[in-house]
Amino acid sequence: MRTAHRVETVRAAEAELMAKLPEGTPMQRAAAGLAAACCALLGRGRVYGARIVVLAGSGDNGGDALYAGARLARRGAGVQAVLLGSRAHEGGLAALRRAGGRVTDDPFEVLATADLVLDGITGIGGRGGLRPDAVPVARAARGSNAFVVAVDLPSGVDVDTGEVTGEALRADATVTFGTYKPGLLIDPAREYAGAVRLVDIGLDDHLPSVPDVEALQHEDVARMLPVPTASSDKYRRGVVGVVAGSARYPGAAVLAVAGALRGGAGAVRYVGPAGEAVIGRFPETLVHDGPPSKAGRVQAWVVGPGLGDGPGVADVLASDVPVLVDADGLRDLDAAVVRARTAPTVLTPHAGEAAALLGVSRDEVEAGRLRAVRELAARFGATVLLKGSTTLVASPEGGVAVRANPTGTHWLATAGSGDVLSGLAGSLLAAGLHPADAASSAAYLHGLAARRASPGAPVSAQDVAATLPAAWRDVVS
Numbered sequence: 001m002r003t004a005h006r007v008e009t010v011r012a013a014e015a016e017l018m019a020k021l022p023e024g025t026p027m028q029r030a031a032a033g034l035a036a037a038c039c040a041l042l043g044r045g046r047v048y049g050a051r052i053v054v055l056a057g058s059g060d061n062g063g064d065a066l067y068a069g070a071r072l073a074r075r076g077a078g079v080q081a082v083l084l085g086s087r088a089h090e091g092g093l094a095a096l097r098r099a100g101g102r103v104t105d106d107p108f109e110v111l112a113t114a115d116l117v118l119d120g121i122t123g124i125g126g127r128g129g130l131r132p133d134a135v136p137v138a139r140a141a142r143g144s145n146a147f148v149v150a151v152d153l154p155s156g157v158d159v160d161t162g163e164v165t166g167e168a169l170r171a172d173a174t175v176t177f178g179t180y181k182p183g184l185l186i187d188p189a190r191e192y193a194g195a196v197r198l199v200d201i202g203l204d205d206h207l208p209s210v211p212d213v214e215a216l217q218h219e220d221v222a223r224m225l226p227v228p229t230a231s232s233d234k235y236r237r238g239v240v241g242v243v244a245g246s247a248r249y250p251g252a253a254v255l256a257v258a259g260a261l262r263g264g265a266g267a268v269r270y271v272g273p274a275g276e277a278v279i280g281r282f283p284e285t286l287v288h289d290g291p292p293s294k295a296g297r298v299q300a301w302v303v304g305p306g307l308g309d310g311p312g313v314a315d316v317l318a319s320d321v322p323v324l325v326d327a328d329g330l331r332d333l334d335a336a337v338v339r340a341r342t343a344p345t346v347l348t349p350h351a352g353e354a355a356a357l358l359g360v361s362r363d364e365v366e367a368g369r370l371r372a373v374r375e376l377a378a379r380f381g382a383t384v385l386l387k388g389s390t391t392l393v394a395s396p397e398g399g400v401a402v403r404a405n406p407t408g409t410h411w412l413a414t415a416g417s418g419d420v421l422s423g424l425a426g427s428l429l430a431a432g433l434h435p436a437d438a439a440s441s442a443a444y445l446h447g448l449a450a451r452r453a454s455p456g457a458p459v460s461a462q463d464v465a466a467t468l469p470a471a472w473r474d475v476v477s
């Protein structure tokens with residue numbers, strides 16, 4: 001599990017750590033880790049003679065960058081510092097000078113020929129986008145051929161939320177200290193960070209056990225996924241009911257069932273008007289064309305994909321088993337009805353559906369995904385999976401981390417892929433997973449399957465569904 005903590009928590013942990021250690025030790029650990037990462041990025045034998053530019057703001061983020069610059073200068077790199085902001089970190093600047101580094105007053109000249117740029121303009125102390133004096137320098141850095149390494153986080157992004165409200169410096173890689181920060185796991189800021197490396201500075205013992213945001217890794221998902229045993233039968237493994245599709249959108253039913261069949265439930269029961277299309281494609285499905293409450297026992301329902309104005313939502317919400325509501329099922333969803341349910345509910349809106357549920361604009365949701373997903377979970381008393389470039393999963397209970405999905409590809413923005421996801425997550429719910437585990441492991445497998453089905457090229461929803469078993473195998477092996 002990768003865990004991320006907000007600034008306030010990091011500051012408190014750092015204060016405890018600093019009280020235990022000689023002054024300046026955490027910064028030296030950060031700078032050593034940063035310099036080592038830069039050496040690895042430059043490659044063996046490439047540090048000596050490398051042209052490195054340090055962009056140093058007025059705070060400790062600049063201090064980290066300057067001390068790392070000093071270490072690189074001692075290994076033979078030519079290091080030039082560009083001082084931005086009201087002052088420079090005294091110790092870092094002195095160390096750089098002692099090591100042979102220089103301060104330049106022509107940032108554009110040195111950036112034009114740089115191999116590597118260290119972005120130490122702002123770290124966790126930055127507020128808002130870059131200030132006007134830093135903007136042209138940041139643009140020149142990005143426009144150069146240099147590899148840009150963000151120190152702790154890309155300057156100009158919001159650390160705690162992943163929002164980017166002004167100008168920020170897009171990095172190729174980020175070296176972050178002590179713990180991930182939420183903004184490094186959530187778009188749009190995540191895209192500014194590039195590949196992220198974590199440097200241990202001894203903070204772990206001082207951080208709370210529950211982070212603000214976390215991202216699953218293979219081994220976490222492997223622990224959650226159901227495994228049949230000798231005593232399993234199709235009913236004990238769980239039956240998932242899928243209420244989806246309409247005369248207009250029969251394909252949504254087929255795709256939701258395709259996802260559900262790969263999710264570990266023992267059987268999939270389809271309820272709705274697209275039974276023929278479903279059976280034609282997946283004869284193993286049990287179909288029923290009456291109301292869901294008369295379809296027979298299920299352990300979890302999925303309702304909504306391609307449903308149009310079709311019936312079924314109220315019936316399913318009145319059941320006493322977990323329910324996942326997606327797509328058309330989310331339209332005009334009554335928070336009081338969801339809150340009154342005795343079994344868990346999972347909502348899986350995309351940004352447009354989330355915006356409608358919250359009564360705000362789609363842009364607002366996309367710019368502030370973390371706030372939106374938390375607000376929806378609290379308002380509906382439900383687990384909420386907010387889809388999009390970073391899929392987030394929030395739980396209704398307080399004191400639980402939001403999960404940011406690290407897999408996926410922008411090619412997933414294709415019609416029907418959300419239907420596959422809802423079927424998959426519903427199946428995992430029926431198999432007995434906790435709602436947040438079902439939702440987040442489904443998003444993880446779905447994103448992995450999309451990448452695996454068609455690396456770097458367009459992918460269809462059917463391809464994603466068909467590749468789910470391979471993604472599952474990757475995770476558990």
Ligand SMILES: NC(=O)C1=CN([C@@H]2O[C@H](COP(=O)(O)OP(=O)(O)OC[C@H]3O[C@@H](n4cnc5c(N)ncnc54)[C@H](OP(=O)(O)O)[C@@H]3O)[C@@H](O)[C@H]2O)[C@@H](O)CC1
Nearest residue numbers: 026027059060061085086122123124125126127129131152
């Ligand atoms: N504490 C520790 O143990 C460790 C901390 N570590 C490191 O310290 C970093 C945090 O350092 P920090 O607190 O000094 O803040 P930091 O991010 O450098 O920026 C502060 C200054 O920037 C300015 N500024 C603000 N907004 C701006 C903007 N939009 N655009 C431009 N400038 C802006 C403003 O200064 P002003 O110019 O107003 O005087 C403000 O005071 C942390 O990220 C990590 O790298 C590591 O060494 C590990 C150990």
Ligand SMILES: Nc1ncnc2c1ncn2[C@@H]1O[C@H](COP(=O)(O)OP(=O)(O)O)[C@@H](O)[C@H]1O
Nearest residue numbers: 350387388389409410412413415416417418419
């Ligand atoms: N820009 C993007 N980058 C990565 N994944 C995306 C992006 N946009 C959408 N997705 C993913 O694609 C899927 C689309 O789901 P949805 O919007 O419900 O489409 P549909 O209703 O057509 O099935 C979701 O899993 C979502 O997270």
Ligand SMILES: [K+]
Nearest residue numbers: 119122151153
């Ligand atoms: K930075």
